[in-house]
Amino acid sequence: MNSGRIEVGLDAVIVAVTDEAPRIITLAGAPAALPTGTLDPALDRTLERALRRWVREGTGIDLGYVEQLYTLGDRDRGTDLEVRLITVAYLALVKERAPSPGSGAVWGDWYGFFPWEDWREGRPSVFGTAIVPALDAWAALGASAGDRAARRERSQILFGLEGSSWDVERVLERYELLWEIGFVSEAGAPESDPAVHGAALALDHRRIAAQALGRIRGKIRYRPVVFELMPDTFTLTGLQRVVEALSGVRIHAQNFRRLLDRGGLVEKTGIFDPTTGGRPAELYRFRRDVLRERPAPGVGLPGLRTSG
Amino acid sequence: MNSGRIEVGLDAVIVAVTDEAPRIITLAGAPAALPTGTLDPALDRTLERALRRWVREGTGIDLGYVEQLYTLGDRDRGTDLEVRLITVAYLALVKERAPSPGSGAVWGDWYGFFPWEDWREGRPSVFGTAIVPALDAWAALGASAGDRAARRERSQILFGLEGSSWDVERVLERYELLWEIGFVSEAGAPESDPAVHGAALALDHRRIAAQALGRIRGKIRYRPVVFELMPDTFTLTGLQRVVEALSGVRIHAQNFRRLLDRGGLVEKTGIFDPTTGGRPAELYRFRRDVLRERPAPGVGLPGLRTSG
DNA sequence: TCTCTTTTGCTCAATCTGAGTATATCAGAC
DNA sequence: GTCTGATATACTCAGATTGAGCAAAAGAGA
Known part of the structure; x- marks a missing residue:
């Protein structure tokens, strides 16, 4: 052996x-x-x-x-x-x-690599043109009526169709479903259109990248990891853009800033950035002390309520 | 190479x-x-x-x-x-x-293996007799005043001393601190008293067990993993006891059951268990459908509020 | 001075959470 | 039979959190 x-x-x-x-x-x-x-x-x-x-x-x-x-x-x-x-x-x-x-x-x-994961400008157009049809076709191929219903339900939950809400964290599950139905392929098979199916990566690297995206989207909630990606000082809008970029959804600016300072995650520097095109934005820095004060300091994302 | x-x-x-x-x-x-x-x-x-x-x-x-x-x-x-x-x-x-x-x-x-992790009957007595003194001694040995303060603060946060609250999930961090200060040893060194220092495990197995405990305590919050440990039908009190056993803290029965049925995690079976010693308890079963309905269905634990 | 833009402060209703009070229903003692 | 003790379950209430919108502040440029 x-x-x-x-x-x-x-x-x-x-x-x-x-x-x-x-x-x-x-x-x-x-x-x-x-x-x-x-x-x-x-x-x-x-x-x-x-x-x-x-x-x-x-x-x-x-x-x-x-x-x-x-x-x-x-x-x-x-x-x-x-x-x-x-x-x-x-x-x-x-x-x-x-x-x-x-x-x-x-x-x-x-x-x-995952064009369907970016909802910052609303639902990506690939949904209507390619993803929903592909999911529907797959669901219709189910062996029994129950099987078809289960497939439909799984599609709807994962991709936020028919009243289900979009759960930003389930990146890997979505990728795996798309792989299962042949919408993306892992081996370097030349795929039709990268803008639709996403760009390919070698071996199972795209799967790993999907898992990474899901992990960071989840972690951002309860650990202040975003700050690892920020310069020492930043505007709150700048921080918000980074969170939005990672989570793939837009967030409410006023509530975002309320969360940050109520949570003590950032502190003012007294310096302003005048290049905003509007009112100058104050620069903030990360308050490391928050790590010792609070159990789960993160920058809240919307949508993941306990019930909902 | x-x-x-x-x-x-x-x-x-x-x-x-x-x-x-x-x-x-x-x-x-x-x-x-x-x-x-x-x-x-x-x-x-x-x-x-x-x-x-x-x-x-x-x-x-x-x-x-x-x-x-x-x-x-x-x-x-x-x-x-x-x-x-x-x-x-x-x-x-x-x-x-x-x-x-x-x-x-x-x-x-x-x-x-971790006597200090079970707070179901209040703070375990090992805190007063052994852990707090050990942490204090370690803190006092810091090189500088700042170092000593940092050590004290780390102890307080992790072990819920001096007004800090007990965070059930940080099992691994606590274990690592106790290891750092020599309170527990990983190699099979015969330790003084298992009731105080916890029973030993081979190699780094105790560290792995600590990580597992922390993981399950965290996961219980947002995924219905407890049900993997339950029989097909169970009473809500039975379920609560299992959650308490894992999390190591007592929870409020009324709020616990409110969370469960408001969240749609369980459904009644109509059958009762008369062996409670009091009013018979209805048997419930896990509602698998909740997996499709809700983004993060878990049985809430207390204490981990966003701000705290 | 007016308009446009972005930042920032504030309010309000809906919901969630922690904690307590009250009631239902059993077993067993008397 | 009734009382006592125990456990299960229902309901209430205040405080905190969340989602959403309105409004003012402060710059650039026409």
């Missing part, structure tokens, strides 16, 4: 938000891929150190906040069938935009 | 709640250990299947709900220094009590 060599890979979803667009580092190629390293059992004392080292060497980026996402171990992943590839996926957040050298690493628009 | 053999281990924290006590499967020994298997790269198609197979073979238990916890890869884990052991830890919930055969697997009281 226990034949077969094992190799441990480390995949990183490295996130930044620039110009109101969430971006992740990808390695150019056809299809593109996430930055991936391999654990050197002799060299790296911990997995996270291995990741940081590898990303620094490969892309020149020094990671700040890092969090483990998931470990994938299915047999037919990877390219070499002789070795069993176990991959530990990580989510990393970096401040500002750190342009990469000539390493092949480029920032790619996150929503380019 | 890449010398050194890699092995992938799978650890399972298998949870059940019986008689109002949360229990986990441990393998008898000195110290006891979590059930651990090794991935057979040739045999097991996925990690989760490997885990299910291994647990079934080793303990006779068929796992129901399974969720990945974390992957540990530090170098000096494991016993054999020649192989780099990567361990993927899983949390599993099983209905009812499934007594194990003569496999050496026994149910162990979860709070036996």
Whole structure:
């Protein structure tokens, strides 16, 4: 028993938000891929150190906040069938935009991989033109009447159809359903239209990116992780744009700012940014003390009420 | 490069709640250990299947709900220094009590490993007798005044001292602090008194168990995972006792039941359990439909308000 | 000075939460 | 039979939180 060599890979979803667009580092190629390293059992004392080292060497980026996402171990992943590839996926957040050298690493628009996840300008048009028809067709193919109803219901819940509300966090479940029905494919199959089906990534990298997006959308609620993506000082509107970029929905500015200062998450600097095009906006900074004061400090998103 | 053999281990924290006590499967020994298997790269198609197979073979238990916890890869884990052991830890919930055969697997009281986590009868007495003194001593040893203040503050926040409230979810952070100050030790060092310091587990298994407890306490809030631990029908008081057992705090019965039926999580069966010692309690069952209706159906715990 | 834009302050109703009071329905003691 | 004790369940109420909108402040430019 226990034949077969094992190799441990480390995949990183490295996130930044620039110009109101969430971006992740990808390695150019056809299809593109996430930055991936391999654990050197002799060299790296911990997995996270291995990741940081590898990303620094490969892309020149020094990671700040890092969090483990998931470990994938299915047999037919990877390219070499002789070795069993176990991959530990990580989510990393970096401040500002750190342009990469000539390493092949480029920032790619996150929503380019998941066009259906960006509801900031209302329901994306791909819903009407492609997603809903595809879901309907799949539902109609159910074996029994009960099966068809179940399929329809699953579609409606996950994609916010027919009165169901859009749950920003269920990114992975939606991706998996779309994969199940053949709307997206993981292997580098050339897909019809990236603007509709999303851009492809190598292997199961798009699935990992989906999980990362869901994770960050959830975490933003109860931990102040957004600030990892912000410069030291920022306007509240700027912060709001970043939260909106990640969550993919618009939020009510007045309530957002009420939440922030009632929660003690930010403090004024007394300095103003006059370049708003309207009234100048005061610059704020993150109050680190909140970590010690409050149990679950986050920037609330709408929609996820206990009942609803 | 890449010398050194890699092995992938799978650890399972298998949870059940019986008689109002949360229990986990441990393998008898000195110290006891979590059930651990090794991935057979040739045999097991996925990690989760490997885990299910291994647990079934080793303990006779068929796992129901399974969720990945974390992957540990530090170098000096494991016993054999020649192989780099990567361990993927899983949390599993099983209905009812499934007594194990003569496999050496026994149910162990979860709070036996973390006596300070059970606040159902008020603050555990170990706080006054051992934990607070230990934390104070550690704080007093800080290098500078600022360092001492920071240590004190960290203690107070994590352990709910001096006006801070007890946050049931931060199990792992508390465990790590206690480990840092030498109150608990991971290696099988014979500890003074298990009733005070908690019972030991092999390697880093106690840390994994702590993470599992924190995870389930958090998840209970927004996903209906408790029902994985319940029989098909149950009384609301029975359900409440299980939630209390896991969360380690008492909850208000009237509000608990209001939350459940307002949230549509359960439905009446029309059958009553007369063995309560008082008014008979109606039996309920879990309403699976709630999964499709509500974004985040969970059984609310007290204490974690957005502001606090 | 007027208009447009963005930031910021404030109000109001609906809902949710924590906590308490009251009632229903059993078993067993007398 | 009635009383007592226990548990289950219903209802009430104040305070906090949330979603939504109105309105004023403060800049740029016509």
